[in-house]
Amino acid sequence: MDEDARFYRELPKVELHAHLNGSVSFVTMEKLIKRKPHLNIEHSMTAIGKGQRRTLDECFEVFKVIHKLVDTEEDILMVATDVIREFAADGVKYLELRSTPREEKDTRLTKQSYVETAIKAIQQCKSEGLDIDVRFLVAIDRRNGTEVAMETVKLAEEFMLSSGGLVVGIDLSGDPTVGHGKYLLPALEKAKNCGLKLSLHLSEVPSQLEESDLLLNLPPDRIGHGTFLHPEMGGSQHLVDKVVKNNIPLELCLTSNVKGQTVPSYSQHHFRYWYQLGHPSVICTDDKGVFCTDLSQEYQLAASTFDLGHEAVWKLSQQAIDCIFAEEALKEQLKQKWNELQPQVL
Numbered sequence: 286m287d288e289d290a291r292f293y294r295e296l297p298k299v300e301l302h303a304h305l306n307g308s309v310s311f312v313t314m315e316k317l318i319k320r321k322p323h324l325n326i327e328h329s330m331t332a333i334g335k336g337q338r339r340t341l342d343e344c345f346e347v348f349k350v351i352h353k354l355v356d357t358e359e360d361i362l363m364v365a366t367d368v369i370r371e372f373a374a375d376g377v378k379y380l381e382l383r384s385t386p387r388e389e390k391d392t393r394l395t396k397q398s399y400v401e402t403a404i405k406a407i408q409q410c411k412s413e414g415l416d417i418d419v420r421f422l423v424a425i426d427r428r429n430g431t432e433v434a435m436e437t438v439k440l441a442e443e444f445m446l447s448s449g450g451l452v453v454g455i456d457l458s459g460d461p462t463v464g465h466g467k468y469l470l471p472a473l474e475k476a477k478n479c480g481l482k483l484s485l486h487l488s489e490v491p492s493q494l495e496e497s498d499l500l501l502n503l504p505p506d507r508i509g510h511g512t513f514l515h516p517e518m519g520g521s522q523h524l525v526d527k528v529v530k531n532n533i534p535l536e537l538c539l540t541s542n543v544k545g546q547t548v549p550s551y552s553q554h555h556f557r558y559w560y561q562l563g564h565p566s567v568i569c570t571d572d573k574g575v576f577c578t579d580l581s582q583e584y585q586l587a588a589s590t591f592d593l594g595h596e597a598v599w600k601l602s603q604q605a606i607d608c609i610f611a612e613e614a615l616k617e618q619l620k621q622k623w624n625e626l627q628p629q630v631l
């Protein structure tokens with residue numbers, strides 16, 4: 286590893302936008318494929334390699350394949366513990382994992398046991414002594430509409446109360462071309478009222494301006510992507526003003542957006558717009574398995590694309606601490622950790 290790559294690996298990092306089933310590494314995928322040879326699934330169906338691109342539609346097909354491979358409690362436990370260990374090995378000190386609870390009749394997986402298993406994985410990693418704190422967001426898949434969204438919020442609320450603070454919020458995700466946020470608003474309002482934090486995918490594709498305007502009224506605690514919010518991308522100053530006024534941090538995933546073709550190239554990524562505004566922007570991976578990346582690489586890419594020196598990169602990773610959903614005491618601990626790890630010369 287060259288010296289620059291080492292800097293990014295050793296940089297303490299906060300990962301706030303990671304979908305569990307999109308984060309499954311090649312090695313874990315190999316174990317899953319071996320467990321289920323009858324499915325005839327190959328690696329090329331579960332990841333988008335270097336230099337490759339897919340439409341966003343095709344990305345959502347990839348998730349369907351992965352879901353076939355991850356359909357028992359045993360699979361979820363393995364996937365979640367592997368993902369957490371990999372983030373820890375990449376220098377991530379605080380991770381928020383998000384996942385959509387699924388029911389699988391054939392394997393008796395229930396939404397309840399799905400979340401329980403994810404929490405068990407987090408606890409297991411904690412007991413291994415890994416240097417990473419992990420929290421969980423329960424995801425609403427926008428395609429499933431009002432009722433399922435409401436059930437998901439109820440489930441998240443139960444776990445928020447019973448998991449000792451490990452479940453901290455709700456994620457709204459799924460294919461952005463399907464469904465409409467207006468049907469999900471009551472569930473999101475309920476979540477907010479019971480103390481769950483909200484991270485919402487907003488304006489990931491151009492057609493969502495009206496929806497974004499509506500959902501920004503909640504307001505959410507963080508925004509996933511927000512690619513088409515600002516005027517240069519067909520959004521509006523009105524939307525930008527709402528985001529800025531409420532100081533809502535953005536979770537930005539460079540490789541995901543470029544490989545999923547919602548952004549034409551790294552240099553045209555909206556990181557530039559929000560970073561220049563001085564608005565809280567957090568570099569994240571989205572789906573490190575599907576997009577074949579890791580958080581160190583994403584920081585390095587942001588730095589080389591937007592000409593950020595080590596000091597600016599350090600600041601970026603440090604400022605992400607203020608955007609986490611965990612309790613204040615953990616924020617303080619993380620700030621302390623960053624102070625201890627900061628190199629003398631940057």
Ligand code: 6MZ
Pocket residue numbers: 304305306307344348349383384385386424426458459460461486489541545571572
């Ligand atoms: C929107 C995404 C996404 O929940 O099964 N997901 N939603 N935009 C994206 N950009 C590429 N990437 C992942 O993880 C997979 C699920 O996360 C959401 C989709 O709902 C996908 O099915 P889980 O762990």
